[in-house]
Each structure stands twice: as C-alpha cells, then as structure tokens.
Amino acid sequence: MARQGRSKSNGAQRRDRSEEVVKAAIKVFNEKGYASASIQDVADAVGVLKGSLYHYIESKEELLSRIFEASDRESFALMEESRKLDVSAVERLHWFARAWSLWYLENIERAAIYVNEWKHLTGARLKAVVKTRHEYEERVAEMIEAVKESGEASATLDVRYACYFILTAVNGLPTWYRRRGPDPAEQIAEVYADMIVAMVCHT
Amino acid sequence: MARQGRSKSNGAQRRDRSEEVVKAAIKVFNEKGYASASIQDVADAVGVLKGSLYHYIESKEELLSRIFEASDRESFALMEESRKLDVSAVERLHWFARAWSLWYLENIERAAIYVNEWKHLTGARLKAVVKTRHEYEERVAEMIEAVKESGEASATLDVRYACYFILTAVNGLPTWYRRRGPDPAEQIAEVYADMIVAMVCHT
Numbered sequence: 001m002a003r004q005g006r007s008k009s010n011g012a013q014r015r016d017r018s019e020e021v022v023k024a025a026i027k028v029f030n031e032k033g034y035a036s037a038s039i040q041d042v043a044d045a046v047g048v049l050k051g052s053l054y055h056y057i058e059s060k061e062e063l064l065s066r067i068f069e070a071s072d073r074e075s076f077a078l079m080e081e082s083r084k085l086d087v088s089a090v091e092r093l094h095w096f097a098r099a100w101s102l103w104y105l106e107n108i109e110r111a112a113i114y115v116n117e118w119k120h121l122t123g124a125r126l127k128a129v130v131k132t133r134h135e136y137e138e139r140v141a142e143m144i145e146a147v148k149e150s151g152e153a154s155a156t157l158d159v160r161y162a163c164y165f166i167l168t169a170v171n172g173l174p175t176w177y178r179r180r181g182p183d184p185a186e187q188i189a190e191v192y193a194d195m196i197v198a199m200v201c202h203t
Numbered sequence: 204m205a206r207q208g209r210s211k212s213n214g215a216q217r218r219d220r221s222e223e224v225v226k227a228a229i230k231v232f233n234e235k236g237y238a239s240a241s242i243q244d245v246a247d248a249v250g251v252l253k254g255s256l257y258h259y260i261e262s263k264e265e266l267l268s269r270i271f272e273a274s275d276r277e278s279f280a281l282m283e284e285s286r287k288l289d290v291s292a293v294e295r296l297h298w299f300a301r302a303w304s305l306w307y308l309e310n311i312e313r314a315a316i317y318v319n320e321w322k323h324l325t326g327a328r329l330k331a332v333v334k335t336r337h338e339y340e341e342r343v344a345e346m347i348e349a350v351k352e353s354g355e356a357s358a359t360l361d362v363r364y365a366c367y368f369i370l371t372a373v374n375g376l377p378t379w380y381r382r383r384g385p386d387p388a389e390q391i392a393e394v395y396a397d398m399i400v401a402m403v404c405h406t
Contacts, residue, residue, distance in 0.1 A: 172367070175371060
C-alpha cells in the first residue's frame, strides 16, 4: 500500500510505525534469538532512538506478544476459511494442510519465533498463548476426526497422535527451510499436504 | 549394575561418578534450560561441592557435549541394528522408526536437550554435532529411498521432504510427551512407526 504522505492521519502514521517496529523485532529476534536481543537492537533496526520505541511498545515481551497475536490471528483465519469450503473432509484437510504449511514457509522468520520463543512469555501472555495453541490443536484434531468419520481413514486411526505428528512436522519447517532453497514454497506446501493426507488416510 | 564397594577400582569409581554427573546435568538442563543452568546447580544435584565437579568435567559446555555424544552413539547403534536385519526395505523402515521413537520416549529429557539446546555448543563441538546430524539425516533418507526402490512407495515420492517430515515429527516428541500419559511408550512408538510407513508408502 502506497504511503499517503502528509494527507495521512496521525493515527494511520502511528499504526504504520507500530507495524514497522514489529517487523524489525521479527528480524532481530530471529537473528539473535529473543533472549539475547535487546530493545536497543530493535531501535537500531528501525533507525530510531530507543526512547522513541516506547511510544509504540511497553517492553520487549510486549513485542514478542504482538508477534504471537498476529500469527494466531492469521492461522485461525486459515482455519476458518477451511471450514467454510464446500468440500469433503479429506479435501478440507488437504486444503488446510497446504495453506497452513504455506503460511509457515512464507512467514518463516515469524514461524521460527512462534515455535521457539513462546517460553519467554510470562503470566497472562503465556497463558493466552498456551490456551490458543490448545484450541488450535483441538481444531486440527476435529479435522482429522472428520476424515475418520467420513470413512476415508481407518477406524483405528489414533487421532491424538496423528494430530501431534502433523503439528510437530509443520512446526519443524523453520528448522530446515531456507528461502533460497531449490523449490518454491507452493510446491513444498503441496508435498506436505500430500504427506499429511497420506498419513491420515493410510495408517 | 550393583556397586562393588571397596573392591571397585579407582578408574571404575571415577567412571561411575562421571556418569552420575552427566545424569544430574540432564536433569538440571532439562528443568532450567541450558542457558539458565549453572555448574553450581549440577553440583547441587549431585550433592558435591562445585570444585569437585571439575575433576570430571572442564565446563558446562563439555557437559552438554557429553550428553550429545551419548545420544548420538545410541541412535547410531539403532541405525546399525536396523541395517543388519534380514527384512524388506519397508520392514526395516518400520523397525527403525519404532526403535528410534521409543529411544526418544524412553530418554525424553535427554531427547529434549538434544533437540533444543544444540545451538549452545560452539566451535569444533558445534561442527561435530551438525555433521553427525547431517549423516543421520542422510541415512534416514537412504532408508526411505530403499523403500522407493523396492516399489513399496510411489516413484514420485520426494525423499528429501519425506525425510524432513519424519525427522521433525520424531524430534517433536519432547514437545508433547509426558511420562505419566495414558499410553505406554511402546504403544506410541508403534503408532509413530505405522504413521511414518503409511506416509512413505502412500504419498
């Protein structure tokens, strides 16, 4: 979206800058690790004085928390989209697995933070993230259960372990994926969706 | 193994104590995280003065490194055992996947350290661990390739991505497995092996 220069409201400018700060934090946390990164590093990445950053955020942990909120919002939106599709249970699982893997691949720095740094949240923020993850896990489990009920998976499939297996494999994408690898993200996401569906339908 | 009391040689006593130190380190690193844990914590867990610990180890990093060496030795032994079996490629993959998952489950604290703390190694130790992991990855890939060559998997299976998928799912066991869960480790390992083989043979 093109900047609107002087005609832009203060509120909009503030939101833009706030997003810029979160983007810089993703870069810094990913490169240095959350524990080693400082607010000063984020300020340097944005190109402002450390003091100015406190107009937009209260603490390093708030920054981490904002990264998580955005990631949760986006991955729940994918989940919602998959629910609205007028397709079979197995097609829904494939669509979701592809879209979800692709989200990871296209946001790999953020995904790495999401997977690795959640332990650094504390108190209510930690509770919220853990709760959200359990909800997500439940929804993935329901999607697998639906495939089982449709008769496309074995009646003896253990939905809970299949769910863990899939979640950890997708959460593992940041451990090996590099943007400059040989295959486009879309192709890898398609392969992952195929593998997930094969596992669910043939175990 | 029963202790042999006074008849035990100094060398054997030293080895016992050294193993005790590594065991305590596994416990401490797992509970506090490697970065937050101190040599003092390990000494407290063993029940000796910090100074005595330096008879057995040089540094906290050496302790971490020893944990990795033992884990690598044991997982390569499983790999070797699987190669010696007189079975089909797909049966070999199943045997290995089961034994490897079971190793993770039975050594879950050590496995968690193995998966999460390798970044804290430095220099030659880090290089050695990364090299070992690549070798392991190659061997898992060869095992999948053999299934493909045997005709039990599709000729279009992407061995590299299947390998990543499996490695990350097994590496993910420490994120969710708890020893007091409802199912015995053997059962979970069997389910994991079934899921891995289903994925490889039906994608």
